[in-house]
Amino acid sequence: MSTSPSPHWLTSKEQQSWRAYLAMTARLHALQGRQLQVLHGISIQDFQVLVHVSEASDGCIRTSDLADAVVWERSRLSHHLARMEKRGLIARNTCPNDGRGVLVSLTPAGEELLVKAAPDxxxxxxxxxxxxxxxxxxxxxxxxxxxxxxxxxxxxxxxxR
Known part of the structure; x- marks a missing residue:
């Protein structure tokens, strides 16, 4: 029977640094989310999608590239895009040179919302x-x-395992 080596536990200082990093990123993310929700009625995730789509060279981005950019699983992105599409913020269309690919673009309402939210x-x-x-x-x-x-x-x- 083999035994696995014991973990190389964090020192008190290492643990303090790691937890401070986690607290900082969580608080920053939460503050951004609250601000976007209160001022513009969107989530930080909506904003991330709007930004990445707006930065795409042709005004549209493949869903696979968007998933990589926002670091989400494809299924999570698909569900999120469906909600954004229902709210009229983005449009999804079949990729003309690849019938399996889907392109995401901003609608005029999505562009307008991004223009309003970005300065804040x-x-x-x-x-x-x-x-x-x-x-x-x-x-x-x-x-x-x-x-x-x-x-x-x-x-x-x-x-x-």
Whole structure:
């Protein structure tokens, strides 16, 4: 019978840093979500979709590329897009050169909502993130995020035991 090695537990300082990071990202995400909901009646997820679709070169993006951009499972994105389509914010059409692909584009209502919501969103991000960190802090954050993203790029997908 083989025994697995005991975990390499976090030190108190490591645990403090990890939990502070989790608290910061959760609070920042929640604040962004509340602001968008109160001021514009949309979720942070709606806003993410609107932003990524608006930034697509042809004004539309394949659902598979959008799922990668927002880091969601395809089925979650499909359900979310159905709700946004029902509200008239996006349109989905079959990809002309690939009958299996679906393209997402903004409707005029979606574009209008994004134009209204983006200034409030960027003002919040600037106030509580960009200005709070300053140039030196942003440089350090760039190093940290590049390092972690690099480690994630080589991390194998978990396998069930």
């Amino acid at each position: 969103h960027v003002e919040l991000v600037r106030r509580v993130f960009i200005d709070a960190l300053g140039p030196d802090g942003l440089g350090e954050l760039d190093y940290v995020t590049a390092t972690v993203l690099g480690a994630l790029d080589v991390e194998p997908e978990p396998q069930s």
